[in-house]
Amino acid sequence: MAGQHLGLAIAFIYVCLGLIGIGMLLLFYMKIRYLRIQRKTKEYLRKHQDYFLFLQAHLGDAEELPLPPGKLGDLERRVIQQRVTEWIEQFKGDLQQKLIALCYNAGFVREDLKLLDSLFYGRRIAAAYRLGGMRAAEAVPRLLEMLKHQKYSPLSIVLARSIAKSAEQEQQLRDMLIHLLRHGKPIHHLAADILMETRLDASRLLLQLLKEDHEDLVKVALAAMRGQEGLEEAPALGRFAFALDRRETTA
Amino acid sequence: MLIYGLFATYYVMTVNLVYFSIMTFSFRQILTIFRRAAFSKYNTLSGSELVPPVSLLVPAFNEEITVIENVKCLLTLNYPAYEVIVINDGSKDNTLGVLRDEFELMPLPDPDIRQTIDCQPITAVYHNPKYPHLYVIDKPNGGKADSLNAGINLSHYPLISSIDADSLLEKDALIRMARMYMENPEETVAIGGDVRIANGCVIENGAVKEVSLPRKIWPMFQATEYLKAFLGGRIGWSSINGLIIVSGAFGLFRKDYVIAVGGYRGGYPGEDMNIIIKLHRYMLENKLKYRIAFCPEAVCWTQAPDTYRILSNQRKRWGRGNLKNMIENYDMAFNPKYKVMGLLTMPYNIIFEALNPYFKITGLLALIGYTLLDMTHWRVLAVFWLINFLSGYVLSIGALLLEELSFKRFNKLSDLCKLLMFSAFKFFGYAQLGGLWRIQGHIQFLRNNNSWGTMTRQSWQDKGEAAAKAAKPAKSA
Numbered sequence: 001m002a003g004q005h006l007g008l009a010i011a012f013i014y015v016c017l018g019l020i021g022i023g024m025l026l027l028f029y030m031k032i033r034y035l036r037i038q039r040k041t042k043e044y045l046r047k048h049q050d051y052f053l054f055l056q057a058h059l060g061d062a063e064e065l066p067l068p069p070g071k072l073g074d075l076e077r078r079v080i081q082q083r084v085t086e087w088i089e090q091f092k093g094d095l096q097q098k099l100i101a102l103c104y105n106a107g108f109v110r111e112d113l114k115l116l117d118s119l120f121y122g123r124r125i126a127a128a129y130r131l132g133g134m135r136a137a138e139a140v141p142r143l144l145e146m147l148k149h150q151k152y153s154p155l156s157i158v159l160a161r162s163i164a165k166s167a168e169q170e171q172q173l174r175d176m177l178i179h180l181l182r183h184g185k186p187i188h189h190l191a192a193d194i195l196m197e198t199r200l201d202a203s204r205l206l207l208q209l210l211k212e213d214h215e216d217l218v219k220v221a222l223a224a225m226r227g228q229e230g231l232e233e234a235p236a237l238g239r240f241a242f243a244l245d246r247r248e249t250t251a
Numbered sequence: 252m253l254i255y256g257l258f259a260t261y262y263v264m265t266v267n268l269v270y271f272s273i274m275t276f277s278f279r280q281i282l283t284i285f286r287r288a289a290f291s292k293y294n295t296l297s298g299s300e301l302v303p304p305v306s307l308l309v310p311a312f313n314e315e316i317t318v319i320e321n322v323k324c325l326l327t328l329n330y331p332a333y334e335v336i337v338i339n340d341g342s343k344d345n346t347l348g349v350l351r352d353e354f355e356l357m358p359l360p361d362p363d364i365r366q367t368i369d370c371q372p373i374t375a376v377y378h379n380p381k382y383p384h385l386y387v388i389d390k391p392n393g394g395k396a397d398s399l400n401a402g403i404n405l406s407h408y409p410l411i412s413s414i415d416a417d418s419l420l421e422k423d424a425l426i427r428m429a430r431m432y433m434e435n436p437e438e439t440v441a442i443g444g445d446v447r448i449a450n451g452c453v454i455e456n457g458a459v460k461e462v463s464l465p466r467k468i469w470p471m472f473q474a475t476e477y478l479k480a481f482l483g484g485r486i487g488w489s490s491i492n493g494l495i496i497v498s499g500a501f502g503l504f505r506k507d508y509v510i511a512v513g514g515y516r517g518g519y520p521g522e523d524m525n526i527i528i529k530l531h532r533y534m535l536e537n538k539l540k541y542r543i544a545f546c547p548e549a550v551c552w553t554q555a556p557d558t559y560r561i562l563s564n565q566r567k568r569w570g571r572g573n574l575k576n577m578i579e580n581y582d583m584a585f586n587p588k589y590k591v592m593g594l595l596t597m598p599y600n601i602i603f604e605a606l607n608p609y610f611k612i613t614g615l616l617a618l619i620g621y622t623l624l625d626m627t628h629w630r631v632l633a634v635f636w637l638i639n640f641l642s643g644y645v646l647s648i649g650a651l652l653l654e655e656l657s658f659k660r661f662n663k664l665s666d667l668c669k670l671l672m673f674s675a676f677k678f679f680g681y682a683q684l685g686g687l688w689r690i691q692g693h694i695q696f697l698r699n700n701n702s703w704g705t706m707t708r709q710s711w712q713d714k715g716e717a718a719a720k721a722a723k724p725a726k727s728a
Binding site: 003006007008010012013016017019020023024026027028030031032034035038089122125129153154155157158185186187189190192193196199223224226 | 257260264283286287291292294295296299300301302303352425430431433435436437549630631634635637638641642644645648649651652655656659662664667671
């Protein structure tokens with residue numbers, strides 16, 4: 001009897017030893033890989049410092065921006081893409097358009113569009129995030145499809161933001177909101193914040209949303225209008241808000 | 252005796268299997284957390300009027316050395332609308348004086364205080380229009396819970412956040428939490444942040460500039476413990492809505508629900524666990540849909556005790572608080588009405604947390620006695636100890652894997668080696684001390700000894716300089 005217990009306990013010990021061995025190997029593999037990537041990233045940032053300065057100096061020129069000369073490795077391309085995407089976030093108007101064009105010409109957008117078909121969910125989400133950063137309008141129908149099938153989670157917000165940044169049609173933004181709000185969560189403020197990432201005319205869009213029958217869309221528009229200056233129809237907000245409140249109270 | 256020895260061995264195996272299961276939930280969540288953190292930028296949100304405003308409550312008792320730096324850190328968070336309310340809880344040092352001098356604060360003639368929750372009468376509220384978002388409450392000593400209640404009574408916003416005066420928040424910590432709140436505002440009643448050990452880090456202008464591991468052994472042990480508790484435990488518990496504690500060092504709460512449960516319970520330590528248990532109870536009894544979440548990417552850095560005396564005092568206090576909370580809420584355990592909380596969290600905390608040191612120590616003693624009486628082979632003793640050590644070490648490695656999969660805060664291979672070593676060393680004395688401190692805490696509870704114990708602070712500036720000095724030779728080498 002005691003021997004049986006001891007046998008079980010020893011088996012437990014072997015299992016633990018196995019898990020410890022596997023865990024340690026994984027830890028060292030992941031750490032060494034991560035440190036290598038970090039080191040390489042720093043090297044590439046240093047190597048292309050002049051190129052980044054060149055980009056900044058020629059952002060206002062009429063010519064298209066080129067990639068650095070020579071063959072670039074995968075990580076090297078990713079480092080450049082990341083830097084350019086950061087600038088896209090910071091700039092507006094023509095400067096932003098030039099950087100977006102660079103992403104297209106360099107093939108960054110094409111590569112990430114391909115990754116949307118990856119078998120790995122993580123790669124698809126990462127690609128969706130980067131496509132949003134590059135304002136890739138072609139990606140929007142695919143991103144909408146992804147959002148439609150996505151269970152509500154923080155990653156729905158990542159997808160929705162990418163759509164809002166990239167959309168070139170108001171209908172796409174409307175669809176994005178419908179997919180995002182279909183889970184019944186009262187996230188109108190967050191949805192409004194996402195909506196305001198758009199490059200389209202926000203005032204026009206919000207006024208259209210106010211005319212919607214879909215109550216959630218009206219609430220998003222009302223939330224987005226808070227703090228939006230210069231909207232001529234601002235006095236209408238009170239009327240809409242009142243109507244919504246009254247409907248909710250009656251219900 | 253043999254039966255008891257076997258029972259203790261199975262107890263250790265069971266407790267670790269339960270912990271493995273919780274850690275499995277953490278592993279299931281970790282990639283989503285990583286992606287959420289990596290693919291969210293806060294440049295638009297941190298300037299948006301759509302983000303809910305927050306009142307930061309900072310209880311301060313004898314914090315003259317660290318409070319200025321902490322308040323300065325809090326006043327520069329990336330967050331659109333918030334206020335900082337420091338509550339001077341009858342400090343015996345010059346906490347109030349240094350705050351008044353630094354921020355040129357003057358008493359408010361007619362402060363707008365709502366007595367929604369009972370607390371010690373407020374002596375004065377200090378303010379300076381130059382710092383419109385800073386308020387300092389002065390009140391007689393009433394403990395941390397009482398201070399938080401006083402802060403709630405003055406707070407102007409619908410969300411409150413409790414922050415320890417000896418902690419530093421990362422600039423994005425609050426906006427990360429708010430984003431999580433905005434993802435599900437109706438159901439979220441509380442969110443806990445990740446607490447990490449600042450000892451050994453290079454700190455400049457109230458922010459952690461360079462992350463490093465502590466150089467002293469006591470904080471080093473705690474660094475491994477915190478990783479295991481926060482990443483290995485709390486992510487998993489929160490994924491099944493069974494989180495029993497939101498660390499007092501940094502948490503975000505819906506004010507209306509905190510008021511509905513009567514605010515923080517004073518008189519005993521463990522108010523951070525108590526408020527969460529009360530929120531669970533309230534929401535479940537009123538059949539309200541809710542979640543108590545954990546946001547590991549919202550980081551708060553804290554000074555860990557670096558001497559035996561201070562650490563043992565802290566752990567005894569935690570032991571008292573835990574026991575008090577378990578006794579107060581024993582009716583929830585094994586009660587299906589309280590769902591995960593009643594069927595899993597409370598039984599786990601009673602059997603595997605509060606009573607853990609008793610089973611482990613008595614089991615070991617039983618087996619030692621049995622061996623000495625020559626009634627069994629030494630192998631049985633070795634097996635008991637090995638199970639204890641190895642299963643605990645697997646959990647520590649699991650926590651390190653979670654860290655490596657998500658946040659990767661420690662940037663040196665030597666840090667990983669050090670963490671692995673200390674995770675193992677922990678079982679040669681430190682873990683046993685932890686059990687002993689918990690038992691001592693229980694004894695203090697039974698004797699009605701409710702003192703806070705000694706807690707000395709070191710200035711963040713001194714700590715930062717010491718860490719920077721230590722980092723420089725390492726770099727030049």
